[in-house]
Amino acid sequence: xxxxxxxxxxxLLLGAIGALLDLDDDIEVVGRAGSGDEARELIExxxxxxVISDIxxxxxxxxxxxxxxxxxxxxxxxxxxTTFARPGYLRRALEAGVGGYLLKETPADKLADAVRRxxxxxxxxxxxxxxxxxxxxxxxxxxxxxxxRLAGEGISNAAIGRRLHLAEGTVRNYLSEAIGKLNAxxxxxxxxxxxDQGWL
Amino acid sequence: xxxxxxxxxxxLLLGAIGALLDLDDDIEVVGRAGSGDEARELIExxxxxxVISDIxxxxxxxxxxxxxxxxxxxxxxxxxxTTFARPGYLRRALEAGVGGYLLKETPADKLADAVRRxxxxxxxxxxxxxxxxxxxxxxxxxxxxxxxRLAGEGISNAAIGRRLHLAEGTVRNYLSEAIGKLNAxxxxxxxxxxxDQGWL
DNA sequence: AATACGGTATGACGATTGTCATGCGCCGGT
DNA sequence: ACCGGCGCATGACAATCGTCATACCGTATT
Numbered sequence: 001x002x003x004x005x006x007x008x009x010x011x012l013l014l015g016a017i018g019a020l021l022d023l024d025d026d027i028e029v030v031g032r033a034g035s036g037d038e039a040r041e042l043i044e045x046x047x048x049x050x051v052i053s054d055i056x057x058x059x060x061x062x063x064x065x066x067x068x069x070x071x072x073x074x075x076x077x078x079x080x081x082t083t084f085a086r087p088g089y090l091r092r093a094l095e096a097g098v099g100g101y102l103l104k105e106t107p108a109d110k111l112a113d114a115v116r117r118x119x120x121x122x123x124x125x126x127x128x129x130x131x132x133x134x135x136x137x138x139x140x141x142x143x144x145x146x147x148x149r150l151a152g153e154g155i156s157n158a159a160i161g162r163r164l165h166l167a168e169g170t171v172r173n174y175l176s177e178a179i180g181k182l183n184a185x186x187x188x189x190x191x192x193x194x195x196d197q198g199w200l
Numbered sequence: 201x202x203x204x205x206x207x208x209x210x211x212l213l214l215g216a217i218g219a220l221l222d223l224d225d226d227i228e229v230v231g232r233a234g235s236g237d238e239a240r241e242l243i244e245x246x247x248x249x250x251v252i253s254d255i256x257x258x259x260x261x262x263x264x265x266x267x268x269x270x271x272x273x274x275x276x277x278x279x280x281x282t283t284f285a286r287p288g289y290l291r292r293a294l295e296a297g298v299g300g301y302l303l304k305e306t307p308a309d310k311l312a313d314a315v316r317r318x319x320x321x322x323x324x325x326x327x328x329x330x331x332x333x334x335x336x337x338x339x340x341x342x343x344x345x346x347x348x349r350l351a352g353e354g355i356s357n358a359a360i361g362r363r364l365h366l367a368e369g370t371v372r373n374y375l376s377e378a379i380g381k382l383n384a385x386x387x388x389x390x391x392x393x394x395x396d397q398g399w400l
Numbered sequence: 401a402a403t404a405c406g407g408t409a410t411g412a413c414g415a416t417t418g419t420c421a422t423g424c425g426c427c428g429g430t
Numbered sequence: 431a432c433c434g435g436c437g438c439a440t441g442a443c444a445a446t447c448g449t450c451a452t453a454c455c456g457t458a459t460t
Contacts, residue, residue: 009305010283010304010305011304011305011306011307011308012213012217012281012304012305012306012307012308012311013212013213013216013304013308014308015220015307015308015309016213016216016217016219016220016308017212017216018308019216019219019220019223019308020215020216020219020220023219081212083210104210104211104212104213105209105210105211105212106211106212107211107212107215108211108212108213108214108215108216108218108219109215111212151388152388153388153389153392154384154385154386154387154388154389154390154391154392156385156386184354185354185356186354186356187354187388188351188352188353188354188387188388189353189354190354191354192353192354
């Protein structure tokens with residue numbers, strides 16, 4: 001019997017895949033969490049064999065959860081289940097030692113199989129992603145990421161400077177460097193590129 | 201027996217809610233589509249009692265599907281199931297005469313109930329949205345929307361002008377008007393506001 | 401027919417953004 | 431101890447963006 005904790009903030013999907021997995025005789029869902037923080041508590045109390053988690057969730061993200069799990073319960077395996085085919089996400093997940101990384105695009109009938117394989121210690125990666133994994137590394141510095149995140153929300157350089165205690169010119173400079181590194185033409189493009197790579 | 205066609209591009213969710221609904225004795229899933237176009241074909245061949253559809257899908261969107269359905273098979277009811285709590289989406293859905301509008305945030309066990317109620321002719325709206333429905337109307341003109349969509353992708357005014365056969369100054373003007381109408385400070389904010397309202 | 405109005409279109413002008421040269425401090429290699 | 435490289439920080443200058451005044455054209459109202 002494979003004991004599983006699920007973490008997924010879309011309640012409908014949480015419930016639906018819970019029901020789906022429970023149909024299998026060798027799988028038992030012992031906890032359902034709507035956030036990363038909830039998931040951590042459930043993992044501590046239930047000590048499951050396997051955790052299935054989304055990435056983008058309120059509070060703790062699935063990637064943070066994976067990193068925490070590798071420290072706290074290295075024996076527990078993890079399967080990431082996300083909408084996003086972002087190379088940076090996959091890289092970070094693999095570096096945290098996850099056993100699997102699937103997209104919500106995957107047909108539902110493949111899920112139980114993936115669960116069993118990860119439980120056995122195999123590594124299961126969404127085929128669309130298997131190649132792109134070790135492409136580009138994030139070339140941005142922490143400052144550049146900070147500034148780019150704010151710029152992407154439509155905040156002006158002056159306001160970003162105030163928020164981060166930098167001169168306006170400095171903000172412009174970081175943005176300019178980020179734009180250059182990402183081969184973009186302006187802040188908006190740079191933001192989209194970095195976000196789509198999973199670097200923000 | 202309520203005969204249903206499902207349209208949802210996330211295969212995992214498509215399969216999972218399909219399985220969930222099939223557990224109920226009075227509900228039968230007679231078709232599963234991964235796109236709006238596929239859904240339309242299934243509706244034509246199956247003539248279901250009810251269609252459950254996502255909004256953002258490849259090809260035909262759920263809203264276009266709803267508008268088509270109201271013309272083509274006015275007797276068939278429709279339930280929208282989406283991630284997005286965007287007032288403009290809800291408004292357009294209601295104007296197309298849909299029977300329900302739920303979020304994927306909804307707990308899974310409420311779904312079958314909503315299906316039965318919509319089938320009976322009741323109207324089911326996600327409570328988070330019931331209020332916001334008749335708030336703001338889209339104040340943008342078609343030109344303003346076009347320009348804003350492109351600006352949101354990080355394309356420069358000059359390039360937008362070329363794309364739409366407008367002078368650069370004209371593009372700036374439309375953007376300026378959109379920014380003003382939406383009470384934004386710049387193109388990025390304007391884009392986000394319009395998108396989040398479901399106006400793009 | 402005259403008028404008002406809203407959408408389309410443009411260019412001038414000031415404001416904001418993007419680029420570049422420059423300097424500082426911290427580390428790792430020699 | 432010295433250098434080279436890198437991240438951090440800034441201001442001057444150029445390029446792009448945002449605002450405004452203006453104008454044309456349909457169409458709805460009077």
